[in-house]
Amino acid sequence: xxxxxxxxxxxxxxxxxxxxxxxxxxxxxxxxxxxxxxxxxxxxxxxxxxxxxxxxxxxxxxxxxxxxxxxxxxxxxxxxxxxxxxxxxxxxxxxxxxxxxxxxxxxxxxxxxxxxxxxxxxxxxxxxxxxxxxxxxxxxxxxxxxxxxxxxxxxxxxxxxxxxxxxxxxxxxxxxxxxxxxxxxxxxxxxxxxxxxxxxxxxxxxxxxxxxxxxxxxxxxxxxxxxxxxxxxxxxxxxxxxxxxxxxxxxxxxxxxxxxxxxxxxxxx
Numbered sequence: 496x497x498x499x500x501x502x503x504x505x506x507x508x509x510x511x512x513x514x515x516x517x518x519x520x521x522x523x524x525x526x527x528x529x530x531x532x533x534x535x536x537x538x539x540x541x542x543x544x545x546x547x548x549x550x551x552x553x554x555x556x557x558x559x560x561x562x563x564x565x566x567x568x569x570x571x572x573x574x575x576x577x578x579x580x581x582x583x584x585x586x587x588x589x590x591x592x593x594x595x596x597x598x599x600x601x602x603x604x605x606x607x608x609x610x611x612x613x614x615x616x617x618x619x620x621x622x623x624x625x626x627x628x629x630x631x632x633x634x635x636x637x638x639x640x641x642x643x644x645x646x647x648x649x650x651x652x653x654x655x656x657x658x659x660x661x662x663x664x665x666x667x668x669x670x671x672x673x674x675x676x677x678x679x680x681x682x683x684x685x686x687x688x689x690x691x692x693x694x695x696x697x698x699x700x701x702x703x704x705x706x707x708x709x710x711x712x713x714x715x716x717x718x719x720x721x722x723x724x725x726x727x728x729x730x731x732x733x734x735x736x737x738x739x740x741x742x743x744x745x746x747x748x749x750x751x752x753x754x755x756x757x758x759x760x761x762x763x764x
Contacts, residue, residue: 501667509556509636513745514645523756524629534615541763542621549628556636574620581616
């Protein structure tokens with residue numbers, strides 16, 4: 496089964512697209528998420544437009560949704576928590592949706608659910624969705640060699656480039672090691688999934704985290720030997736595995752991403 500945050504080789508439009516376009520989309524998403532927001536229809540519409548763009552890019556890259564099942568379940572729980580808590584805690588003079596009673600807490604009435612508070616939680620949830628869709632799109636449709644070549648083209652320091660690309664690769668490696676250790680411990684009769692919450696907190700994770708940390712140290716040592724044998728850090732000229740030309744379709748795709756980003760800012764402000 497294909498795990499999350501791992502490059503999947505396919506012949507799609509997003510796979511053939513230059514990584515610079517996907518990096519532009521990633522930074523535009525970051526800029527949009529960091530902008531201040533309020534519980535207004537304009538903020539919700541601007542975030543929804545960007546989510547729609549991300550969904551179209553996921554469809555063009557045939558990014559599988561099933562492989563992010565754990566992330567989807569986690570985000571769903573976060574969304575429910577945000578909407579409920581914001582509905583109860585958000586201070587608003589607008590209309591009240593539900594009035595249960597009166598309970599003063601930090602200047603808020605916990606017995607009152609306001610419409611503006613629920614709307615604030617919905618805006619925050621849509622912005623989180625927009626942020627969560629950007630990085631998987633880059634990782635699953637761009638190989639490590641393509642990303643390295645692109646960052647080298649952008650004149651980033653080699654050490655910084657290696658740290659960024661290897662951190663993306665190590666995410667999949669840690670998840671895979673975690674799953675292998677869980678399966679190995681299950682064969683020995685140590686099944687975490689069958690334990691209660693109290694048993695997990697008391698004795699479940701030490702037999703899993705200990706071999707995980709030791710295996711990561713071993714992988715790090717092997718990586719150091721491989722880097723030294725390939726002359727990492729030398730001052731001589733560097734060779735490229737792949738040469739990625741920036742084609743007219745890449746320029747057109749970047750223009751579309753920037754145009755949608757400008758549209759979201761226009762709708763917001």
